[in-house]
Amino acid sequence: MNPKPTLSLGTWLSIGSPVIAELAALSGFEWVLFDLEHGCASEATLCDQLRALRGTATKGIVRVAAPEPDQIARVLDWGADGIMVPRVENASMAASVVRFACHAPMGRRGFSRTVRATDYGLKAHPDKPIIMVQIESVAAAYNAVDIAAVKGLDVLFVGPADLRHEIEHGTNDSRTSYDACLSRVLAAARSAGREAGILVRDAADLEAHADLGFTRIAVDSDLSILRKAYQALVS
Numbered sequence: 553m554n555p556k557p558t559l560s561l562g563t564w565l566s567i568g569s570p571v572i573a574e575l576a577a578l579s580g581f582e583w584v585l586f587d588l589e590h591g592c593a594s595e596a597t598l599c600d601q602l603r604a605l606r607g608t609a610t611k612g613i614v615r616v617a618a619p620e621p622d623q624i625a626r627v628l629d630w631g632a633d634g635i636m637v638p639r640v641e642n643a644s645m646a647a648s649v650v651r652f653a654c655h656a657p658m659g660r661r662g663f664s665r666t667v668r669a670t671d672y673g674l675k676a677h678p679d680k681p682i683i684m685v686q687i688e689s690v691a692a693a694y695n696a697v698d699i700a701a702v703k704g705l706d707v708l709f710v711g712p713a714d715l716r717h718e719i720e721h722g723t724n725d726s727r728t729s730y731d732a733c734l735s736r737v738l739a740a741a742r743s744a745g746r747e748a749g750i751l752v753r754d755a756a757d758l759e760a761h762a763d764l765g766f767t768r769i770a771v772d773s774d775l776s777i778l779r780k781a782y783q784a785l786v787s
Contacts, residue, residue, distance in 0.1 A: 557767045561758075562613070564751060564773035568593020570604040572774045577610035584610060585770055588627070589617045589638050592775070595626070599668070602631045613682060619645060621652040625661050628653060631668035634682025636709060639689070643698035646685050650704035653681050658704055682706050684749060684768075688714035690722070693733035696740035707768050708741045709749035710734060738765045 562583040563576055568591060576584050586601055588594075598614065605612050614627040615636040624635055637649045651659040658680075664670070669678040683704060687693055688711035700708055710733075719730055734750075741748035742765060749768030752761055753776065761769055 557765070559762050560747075560768045562768070562770040564770050564776075565601070566591040566773050566775045567778075568597040568601065569774070570597075570600040573601040573612075574604035576774070577605050577608040581610055583613055583633075583768075583770075585636060586612060586614045586632075587773075588623075589615050591615075598627060598632075599630050602668075611682065613684065615686075619649055619652070621661075624649070624652040628661070628678070628681050629664065629667040629669050632681070633679075634684065634706070636684040636686060638686045638711065639692075639714075640685035640687070640699065641689060641692045642695045643702055646699045646702040646705060649685055650683060650702060653683055654704055680704075684709045686711045686714075687733075687737050689718050690715070690728050690733060693728075693736045696737045697743070700740040700744035700746050705746060707747040707749045708737050709768065710737055710751075712751060734764065741765075 560582045562585060563581050564585050564587060565573055565576065566587045573584060586598060588598070602612050611633040613634045613636055614632040615638065616623040616627060619637045619640065624637070627635060635653055640646050640649065652661060653659060655661050655663050665673045670676070684707040685699060685705060686709050687696060692699070693715070696708060699705070715733060716730055719728065738748050747768045748766050750761055750766050751770045752758055753772055755771050758769060758771060
């Protein structure tokens with residue numbers, strides 16, 4: 553019997569506070585996601601949030617707003633341990649992400665010896681970044697096998713809100729179900745030796761998703777946790 557894969561637990565950070573980032577790291581999360589796509593803060597807040605993780609084992613992953621080479625290179629130069637790129641639809645887009653995120657020979661990202669990623673010149677070369685691509689549409693789920701085959705990718709990360717929204721409100725002529733899309737992504741990731749990831753809003757759903765085969769799971773967000781706590785206090 554194969555052992556159950558190790559779960560890597562993270563959480564979403566949308567507010568932009570270094571204090572919250574530091575508290576999440578000190579609390580023991582293995583990784584945190586700094587959200588520049590839908591988050592409340594701008595890129596200007598990112599460096600201090602990344603610095604708040606220094607000295608901890610917590611990895612800082614940044615979700616960029618779009619698969620643009622300048623956005624990807626900039627957050628990695630600032631010391632992000634990895635990136636998450638939204639709305640990756642096919643293998644060609646996934647391959648572009650790898651090219652933008654990696655230095656030669658794997659990619660075409662510009663190299664500097666004096667950025668935070670190299671400890672301002674104290675480290676010879678930065679580590680390869682963790683690369684997560686988001687599967688957020690039915691088309692992407694059906695292209696998951698080809699996406700997972702792209703060399704350099706680490707995680708196929710399902711965006712549940714966008715995927716559910718498309719299935720419920722999009723064209724979806726084939727009437728593909730949400731669960732069927734999850735199964736396709738999980739099978740593709742497993743076959744290619746990649747991780748499968750997802751965001752869950754309720755900690756009670758964590759075990760069920762881990763049992764399905766997701767190994768990179770984020771639970772809730774700083775903003776949502778505060779909102780629910782405030783509502784509970786008022787009620």
